[in-house]
Amino acid sequence: MTSLTRTLLAISLTTAFAQAENPFVGRWALTIPGGGAGWLGVEEKDGALSSSVLWGGGSVVPTAGTKVEGDQLIVTRVSKAKNQKKGTEEQVTETITAKIEGGALKLSTVKSKADGKAFGQAEFTGKRIPDLPAAPNLSKVKFGEPIQLLNGKDLTGWRLIKPDSDNGWSMVDGILQNRVVKAKDKHFGNLRTDAEFEDFNLKAEVRTQEASNSGIYLRGIYEVQIMESFGKPLDSHHMGALYSRITPSVNAEKPIGEWQTLDITLVDRHLTVVLNGKTIIDNQPVLGCTGGAMTSDEFKPGPLFLQGDHTNVDYRNMVLRPVVKPAQ
DSSP, rough: OHHHHHHHHHHHHHHHHHHHHHTTTTEEEOOOOTTTTEEEEEEEETTTTEEEESSSEEEEESEEEEEEEEEEEEEEEEEEEEETTEEEEEEEEEEEEEEEEETTEEEEEEEEEETOEEEEEEEEEEEEEOOOOOOOOOGGGBBBOOOOOOSSOOOOHHHHSTTHHHHOOEEETTEEEEEOOOOOTOOOOOOOSSSSSSSSSEEEEEEEEOEEEEEEEETTTEEEEEEEOOOOOOOOOSOOTTTTBBSSSSSSOOOOEEEEEEEEEEEEEEEEHHHHHEEEEEEEOOOOOTTTSSOTTSSBOOOOOOOOOOSSSEEEEEEEBBBBOOOO
8 A cells, every 4th residue: 555545545534534523413403693493404415514594483494505614613594685775685695603612502693795794793502402212102102181272262371472462362152263464563473371281192173264374383392384275285384284394295284264173293302293184294203493483492391382473363172182201
């Protein structure tokens, strides 16, 4: 073996070892500037890094660039912003820099436009999300006594997440209704349970209205999408999906105005959704929070909450059975 060959082999082995030991690869729960919930996933394939991010609301989206320089991870995001004075759109590049300190991420962000001027500087934090366990055997999971979440009379046991929001929620003839008025001075709120839960099975009925766009947030973290999507192609943003994360395997929606049944099971960060008697998500792993989550912490109890800031929707017969944990 020549000296050059040995050198090239040593470089190759060192590179492979560094990639295998890349401390940034994995999934990270973020607390983004302002305190909102975010998520960062970093992958390595064939020696190349890639990443995707969730930034508060919206969907999980791929980033424009991912690289490691020294002890820092550098992620870039590219978006468009309106220039109100010029009436045009400008490209905005956001650079997120992360370092690992004490097993957690310490991150900073800065934005720039075409002129190179920096703005939007902020610092925030992240925590590594532990690996997912194996899919649970749901036939062996024990559930507790049923809890009726709706009393059919009033909103006892529920409250707005933001008390100063406009309240479109009311109980009418045993049905929980959300009615939204589109106006600049109106900001309708999301409704949460007073009680908080860990893993559970939830059964509910929902009736979409014209252009309904709502959601049931499990533990305030994971949104099962409620949407008027009858007749539309499969999509991770349509009825019964885990919003932007898990696409239903089959279409099972009913037409607008018909009552639809949901049977949702969340156990060990795995999700099952049965819509109108058809299993559309079958014990699939959940990789992190979804847009609009109350927190990115997947390991603490949280409420159910119903998205009410978009459109009209109806719910009834919501019954939850908590998972009974085996005695230690």
